[in-house]
Amino acid sequence: MAKKSRRDILRYSAAGVVTAATAAVGVQGATAATSAAAPEAAAADPRDFDEVYKSKKIKGKHNPDGKHELHINNKKLALTRINTLFVPEDGSPPHVGVGYISAINHYDPVEINDTTHRDGLKKLARKVVDILGDAELSDQAAQEHRH
Numbered sequence: 405m406a407k408k409s410r411r412d413i414l415r416y417s418a419a420g421v422v423t424a425a426t427a428a429v430g431v432q433g434a435t436a437a438t439s440a441a442a443p444e445a446a447a448a449d450p451r452d453f454d455e456v457y458k459s460k461k462i463k464g465k466h467n468p469d470g471k472h473e474l475h476i477n478n479k480k481l482a483l484t485r486i487n488t489l490f491v492p493e494d495g496s497p498p499h500v501g502v503g504y505i506s507a508i509n510h511y512d513p514v515e516i517n518d519t520t521h522r523d524g525l526k527k528l529a530r531k532v533v534d535i536l537g538d539a540e541l542s543d544q545a546a547q548e549h550r551h
Contacts, residue, residue, distance in 0.1 A: 453526050460536070462529040472504065472516065472525050476532060480546035481506050483528075488513050507545055508532045 449466035456462070465473040474481045488503040490513075503513025504524070509531055516524030 451522055451525065453529075457530050458533050460533045462526070462533060464525040464529055466516075466525060470502070474506070474525065474529055474532075476529065476536070476541050479541040479543070481508065481532060481541055482546050482548040484549060486513060490515055504528055506532065507549075508535050 451466050452464060454461075454463045460477050461475075463473075463475040463478075467473065470485055472483055474483055483504045483506050486503050486505060487500060489498055490501050490503070491498045501515045501521075502517060503515050505511075505513045506528070509528065512531070514524050514528040514531065515521040516528070521527075
C-alpha cells in the first residue's frame with residue numbers, strides 16, 4: 405500500500421468537503437426553486453380568464469407589476485401601459501387612469517385597475533376580437549413598443 409503524506413490527506417479531505425458543500429447548495433437551490441414556484445402558481449389573480457369569445461380563444465393574465473398578458477387564439481398580443489385621460493360615457497367626471505393599448509386598439513385605451521375596472525383586460529380582449537373579425541393576429545403582434 406502506498407504511503408500517504410499529510411499533504412495528500414489534507415488535499416483529498418478538502419476536495420471531499422468542497423464536493424459535499426456543492427451538492428448541499430445544489431439540493432438547497434433545487435428545493436428553494438420548487439417551493440418558491442408552488443406559491444406563485446397558487447396565487448393566480450381572480451381576474452385571469454381563459455375562455456372562448458366569438459369563436460376565438462381569449463386568455464388574459466394579470467401580473468402584479470402591471471405587465472399583463474393577453475393571448476388571442478394562442479398568439480400573444482403585446483400591451484403597452486399608458487397614463488391617459490378617460491372621459492367616461494356614463495357622464496361621470498373625466499379622470500386620469502392607467503390605460504392599456506395594443507397595435508389593434510392603439511387610439512382607444514382600455515382602463516384596467518383593481519377596483520372599478522377589474523374586468524378591463526377581458527374588455528380589451530373582447531374589443532380586439534371584435535376589431536379582428538375573421539382575421540387572426542400575426543406573429544408581429546407580440547412585439548412590444550414604447551410610448
